[in-house]
Amino acid sequence: MDFPRHHGCNGRLPPEALELEITENIALGREDGTLSPLKALRAKGVGIAFDDFGTGYASLSYLTRYPLTRIKIDRSFVQKIDLQSASEDTAIVRSIIVMGRNLGLEVIAEGVETTAQADFLRSEGCHEMQGFLFSKPLPKEMFEKFLVSSSREKTKTAIEASRLAG
Structure with missing residues (x-):
């Protein structure tokens, strides 16, 4: 796969970026x-993620057998989170987040649509x-414009935070 040279990758996309x-x-x-094949890709640096985690019938032992770097919490679980969510x-x-952390995996939540969901997920790690x-x-x-404007907003927020702290 070719990668634009201005990104400093000698014209190639590094496996760690996949x-x-x-x-x-x-x-x-x-x-x-x-x-x-997944172990061979992982050995080269390619990340491996289980998508829609929790919706299949795979046993939990798959989390240790497969060379995973990330699990993605399926949106069907995230959609049940709101301000008055019952513990069930x-x-x-919560369990997927803790389990992922304990296994050294990154965890990403799919289907986040409300600030209540985002706040809950952040509070759980x-x-x-x-x-x-x-x-x-x-x-x-x-998407490129979105990234640029998002980056500017983060920089602006960081500057404001440092002003308030200093």
């Missing part, structure tokens, strides 16, 4: 055919999120 997402159902029952509605999300709260899917050109 992440392959697989669903539990793809892995389920295909361990002989998927495990070896948040228990699975999940700091990576995706969903309509942040942006709808964007074409490349609009």
Whole structure:
């Protein structure tokens, strides 16, 4: 895969910049055919993520057998979180976050649509999120503009915070 030279990568995208997402159902029952190639990709630096985690029928032992770097909490669990969520509605999300952390995996929550969901996830230690709260899917050109404006906003916020602290 070619990568624009102005990014300092000698014209090549480094393997560490890639992440392959697989669903539990793809892995389920295909361990002989998927495990070896995934381990080879991981050895080269490619990240491996279980997408839609918690919706398949894979056993938890898959989390230790597969060379994972990240698990993605399925949106169906995130959607149950609101300001008045019962503990049973948040228990699975809490458990996935703690389990991921204990296994040394990064955890990302999918389908975040409200600030209440984002606040809950942050308070539980999940700091990576995706969903309509942040942006709808964007074409490349609009995504680049979104990144630039987001970067400017973060810089502005950091400057203001340092002024208040100093």
